[in-house]
Amino acid sequence: MKPPTIDHIKREIVTRRLSLSPKLADLAHWTFEHQAEVAFGTLQSVSRECRVPQSTVQRLAATLGFSGFKQMKxxxxxxxxxEASRRHTFHRRMLDVQSHADNVE
Known part of the structure; x- marks a missing residue:
């Protein structure tokens, strides 16, 4: 089975927020607000930063449809x-537009 995407995570956080325990709801919100920490951190660093047991981070990952923290990460x-690729492409297009405008004048 294909792992969930970040869009899936967003939908799951919104649709399940009311049914999550307060601790899981806070953790879910934190993971979305601190995406780089999740992407490049460890299970230990995320749990330490959020002041929750590692099992809570694993439980959130499973609740969101992942096999565990590694898949969520x-x-x-x-x-x-x-996102970085999209920003780079947008920036490059803006430079092309600016260059074209400069050449028209």
């Missing part, structure tokens, strides 16, 4: 790479 890495 990979989804955040992919998302951040895609």
């Amino acid at each position: 990979a989804a955040y890495q992919i998302h951040l790479a895609q």
Whole structure:
């Protein structure tokens, strides 16, 4: 089965927020607000930063449809790479537009 995407994570956080325990809801919100920490951190660093047991981080990952923290971490890495690529493409297009405008004048 294909791992969930960051869009899946967003939907799951929104749709399940009310049914999550307060601790899981806070952790879910934190992971979305601190995507780089999830993508490049460790299970230990995330649990330490959030002041929750590692099992809570694993439980959130499973609740969101991942096999565990490693799979959730990979989804955040992919998302951040895609976002960086989009920003780079947008920036390059803006430079092309600016260059074209400068040549027209």
